[in-house]
Amino acid sequence: MKLAATAQDHLTVHTVPVPDPGDLIARLPHPTALAWIRHGDGIVGWGEAARITLPATPAPFPADRFTAAARALRHLFDTADVHDPLALPGTGPVAFGSFGFDPTTTDSVLIVPRRVLGRRDGTAWLTTIGDTAEPPTPATPLRTPTRLHWTDGALPEHAWKHAVATAVDRIRHGHLGKVVLARDLTAHADTPIDTRVLLHRLARRYPACYTFSCDGLVGATPELLIRRTGDHIESLVLAGTTARGADTTDDHTRAARLFTSAKDREEHRYAADMVRDALTPLCHDLTIPDEPTLLTLPNLTHLASPVHGRLTDHHTVLDVVAALHPTPAVCGTPTTTALDLIRELEGMNRGRYAGPTGWIDARGDGEWGIALRCADIHGTRARLFAGCGIVADSDPAAELAEANTKFRVMQDALHS
Numbered sequence: 001m002k003l004a005a006t007a008q009d010h011l012t013v014h015t016v017p018v019p020d021p022g023d024l025i026a027r028l029p030h031p032t033a034l035a036w037i038r039h040g041d042g043i044v045g046w047g048e049a050a051r052i053t054l055p056a057t058p059a060p061f062p063a064d065r066f067t068a069a070a071r072a073l074r075h076l077f078d079t080a081d082v083h084d085p086l087a088l089p090g091t092g093p094v095a096f097g098s099f100g101f102d103p104t105t106t107d108s109v110l111i112v113p114r115r116v117l118g119r120r121d122g123t124a125w126l127t128t129i130g131d132t133a134e135p136p137t138p139a140t141p142l143r144t145p146t147r148l149h150w151t152d153g154a155l156p157e158h159a160w161k162h163a164v165a166t167a168v169d170r171i172r173h174g175h176l177g178k179v180v181l182a183r184d185l186t187a188h189a190d191t192p193i194d195t196r197v198l199l200h201r202l203a204r205r206y207p208a209c210y211t212f213s214c215d216g217l218v219g220a221t222p223e224l225l226i227r228r229t230g231d232h233i234e235s236l237v238l239a240g241t242t243a244r245g246a247d248t249t250d251d252h253t254r255a256a257r258l259f260t261s262a263k264d265r266e267e268h269r270y271a272a273d274m275v276r277d278a279l280t281p282l283c284h285d286l287t288i289p290d291e292p293t294l295l296t297l298p299n300l301t302h303l304a305s306p307v308h309g310r311l312t313d314h315h316t317v318l319d320v321v322a323a324l325h326p327t328p329a330v331c332g333t334p335t336t337t338a339l340d341l342i343r344e345l346e347g348m349n350r351g352r353y354a355g356p357t358g359w360i361d362a363r364g365d366g367e368w369g370i371a372l373r374c375a376d377i378h379g380t381r382a383r384l385f386a387g388c389g390i391v392a393d394s395d396p397a398a399e400l401a402e403a404n405t406k407f408r409v410m411q412d413a414l415h416s
């Protein structure tokens with residue numbers, strides 16, 4: 001696989017401890033922001049010391065697009081001159097990345113920023129690549145999106161419900177067990193959309209989610225695909241959803257119904273089983289509960305399975321991403337049958353929606369989420385995505401309502 005890489009010849013990297021920088025997002029000087037934030041901690045980056053772009057590949061899900069990207073990055077990091085007295089996950093050189101859901105898409109990218117500001121458990125740092133004496137980039141003022149209007153994406157609501165009904169029919173005829181179908185919507189603004197405004201709103205409203213930004217893809221995902229810290233790995237499998245209730249009683253009723261719903265349990269089981277099967281060969285001490293718990297977010301409640309394990313060999317976080325993507329939380333079971341059905345029924349290119357997004361450092365540590373509850377921002381346009389797991393008992397109208405609730409995360413972030 002031939003990757004396109006632009007980089008300075010030899011990276012000189014300095015990490016220094018800094019006093020608490022406060023709100024990390026507020027420190028981003030311009031809209032081309034890189035970010036990965038949860039509960040206020042995480043990393044933000046700006047400037048570009050290197051960019052690696054991946055070509056489209058025809059194979060259904062070749063793991064080697066992740067390992068090829070990791071190899072190119074390793075070369076860059078191994079030849080760098082690194083001063084990193086902290087040696088914590090996220091210190092030293094870091095690449096932010098986002099990969100297309102479908103390997104035939106062309107927008108997968110890894111970016112090594114010239115500046116990274118980070119904070120974790122009370123320790124804050126600044127990493128500089130290149131000239132440490134360079135004056136800070138002057139910040140541009142934040143610009144709030146104005147005068148939004150909306151257009152349907154590939155499928156209007158009735159056509160998407162029809163696609164869901166077709167998927168249910170195929171499932172009932174035994175072609176596959178589960179497929180995840182998504183829709184897109186486009187917002188048009190008067191002026192270029194400033195991703196920092198969206199990041200502020202998302203991080204404030206969804207502090208327990210991972211608020212991310214990479215090359216125009218911005219969102220707040222609740223789904224951790226993989227975190228690697230040394231040999232320890234964690235994942236949070238999500239599948240099965242209900243909207244929050246109108247009041248406490250309604251909320252409890254909905255959560256109890258979700259917890260006992262055979263349809264949602266089935267949807268969840270496909271995803272949890274696949275993650276267990278993919279991680280078992282890479283890990284010892286893999287733990288995944290026999291039954292899911294509930295993850296309560298401000299807008300939705302999900303069935304959730306937290307996963308922990310210890311890697312047996314030196315696998316970087318991207319090696320583990322390669323083993324996991326795409327999970328049935330975003331594709332289906334069996335994987336290639338579900339992918340074929342997605343290509344047939346969705347009528348759109350998902351781009352990087354539902355693909356892995358996150359960061360990796362020179363030790364191979366990192367955090368990658370599944371890009372959900374997100375939008376791809378291009379100038380004055382934002383393309384939003386939302387999808388739902390479809391199984392034999394799915395109801396097209398209920399799935400449309402669920403997708404619409406998921407859209408609200410980014411619709412609200414754009415509006416106010």
Ligand SMILES: C=C(O[C@H]1C=CC=C(C(=O)O)[C@@H]1O)C(=O)O
Nearest residue numbers: 239240241329372386387388389
């Ligand atoms: C595909 C999406 O959500 C996935 C993650 C959690 C719950 C899901 C569900 O219940 O359908 C989806 O599998 C999305 O938000 O676009």
